Amino acid sequence: xxxxxxxxxxxxxxxxxxxxxxxxxxxxxxxxxxxxxxxxxxxxxxxxxxxxxxxxxxxxxxxxxxxxxxxxxxxxxxxxxxxxxxxxxxxxxxxxxxxxxxxxxxxxxxxxxxxxxxxxxxxxxxxxxxxxxxxxxxxxxxxxxxxxxxxxxxxxxxxxxxxxxxxxxxxxxxxxxxxxxxxxxxxxxxxxxxxxxxxxxxxxxxxxxxxxxxxxxxxxxxxxxxxxxxxxxxxxxxxxxxxxxxxxxxxxxxxxxxxxxxxxxxxxxxxxxxxxx
Numbered sequence: 001x002x003x004x005x006x007x008x009x010x011x012x013x014x015x016x017x018x019x020x021x022x023x024x025x026x027x028x029x030x031x032x033x034x035x036x037x038x039x040x041x042x043x044x045x046x047x048x049x050x051x052x053x054x055x056x057x058x059x060x061x062x063x064x065x066x067x068x069x070x071x072x073x074x075x076x077x078x079x080x081x082x083x084x085x086x087x088x089x090x091x092x093x094x095x096x097x098x099x100x101x102x103x104x105x106x107x108x109x110x111x112x113x114x115x116x117x118x119x120x121x122x123x124x125x126x127x128x129x130x131x132x133x134x135x136x137x138x139x140x141x142x143x144x145x146x147x148x149x150x151x152x153x154x155x156x157x158x159x160x161x162x163x164x165x166x167x168x169x170x171x172x173x174x175x176x177x178x179x180x181x182x183x184x185x186x187x188x189x190x191x192x193x194x195x196x197x198x199x200x201x202x203x204x205x206x207x208x209x210x211x212x213x214x215x216x217x218x219x220x221x222x223x224x225x226x227x228x229x230x231x232x233x234x235x236x237x238x239x240x241x242x243x244x245x246x247x248x249x250x251x252x253x254x255x256x257x258x259x260x261x262x263x264x265x266x267x268x269x270x271x272x273x274x275x276x277x
Contacts, residue, residue: 039065039116041132044165044243048125053116055130057104062193062234065116065130066099066166070242073124079204082113090206094122097238099166101210103195103203105232127243129165137169137235139179142260146276147269154257155269158190160237161251162244169235173227182255182272186223187216190254193234194227210236222267224259 039045039053057063069075076091077098090098100116102109118128140154147154158181160167171192173179181190193210195202205213217224227233239252255272270276 036115039128039130041130042164044127044129044163046125046127047118048123050117050119053118053128053130054113055116055132056113057102057109057111057132059132059134060104060106060111061132061134061170062101062103062105062168062232063130063132063134064099064101064166064168064234064236065114065128066097066238067116067118067126067128068097068165068239068242069095069122069126070124071095072122073126074120074122075124075126076119076121077206078117078119080115080117082115084115087114087204088206088209090208091121092207095240095242097165097207097240099207099236099238101168101193101205101234101236103193103232103234105170107197108195108200109203125242127165131166131168134234135169137171137256139171139256139258142258142268145260145263145268147255147257147272148275150255150273152269156256157253158235158237158256159251159253160239161249162239162246163249164251165238165243167237171233171235172231173233174230175227178224178226178259180257180259180267180269181223181225182257182267182269184218184221184223186254187211187214187218187225189238189240189252190223191236191238192216192225192227193236194229194231196229197231207238219265220267221270224267 039055067077078089079100088100191210192214215226
């Protein structure tokens with residue numbers, strides 16, 4: 001069976017190896033920070049001083065901005081709108097990824113400009129990235145029991161390559177709809193965000209808020225995600241590690257699968273990347 005483009009990408013990311021190589025990009029001098037630095041979609045910038053980063057949303061999709069400190073550093077992230085109003089703040093510990101996700105789908109946040117402010121709790125280098133050109137993730141229908149391996153047509157994939165800080169994908173789910181991710185620890189780095197159209201306070205969420213609101217269970221060697229509302233959700237993947245570059249590209253991926261109505265408590269890809277009966 002031929003592998004799809006998505007499967008080939010996951011295969012190269014997940015199985016290429018685990019060697020970590022530090023980025024060779026030079027760090028700016030501690031006094032050289034520039035306020036209001038423009039941050040392009042997908043661009044990863046490195047710094048070691050408190051800074052403001054500006055960007056705009058142009059599409060009716062979810063978006064995310066994230067900061068990744070070095071292992072011994074702790075930088076926090078605050079997102080403000082074009083009027084300077086604080087929307088959310090994310091603060092995790094040493095070496096942990098902070099992010100803020102924004103729902104700009106129809107009926108939610110308006111399109112426009114944002115400022116992401118990065119401030120130090122423990123100094124050191126950090127990397128910042130924003131993603132506004134969100135991809136749309138579709139979970140294939142269940143066509144058979146279990147899975148045959150990485151090329152199984154019932155699987156979808158989420159991946160984060162090692163030179164990136166964060167990825168985000170739009171995923172349409174109905175209330176009560178569930179899917180599996182193929183590890184028991186997925187919920188800490190693959191997070192499902194959803195918002196309530198009647199509650200504008202849910203249109204912008206920090207990492208801690210998303211983690212507290214997502215509904216997950218560890219069952220049958222996998223993680224089960226369940227939507228609480230109908231609509232567009234954001235699937236955010238982070239790594240809690242400094243970006244690094246490899247040739248060929250490496251990273252981390254998750255295999256995703258809809259719940260099989262015939263086996264609602266059985267994870268169809270628990271033996272991934274091998275076959276699962």
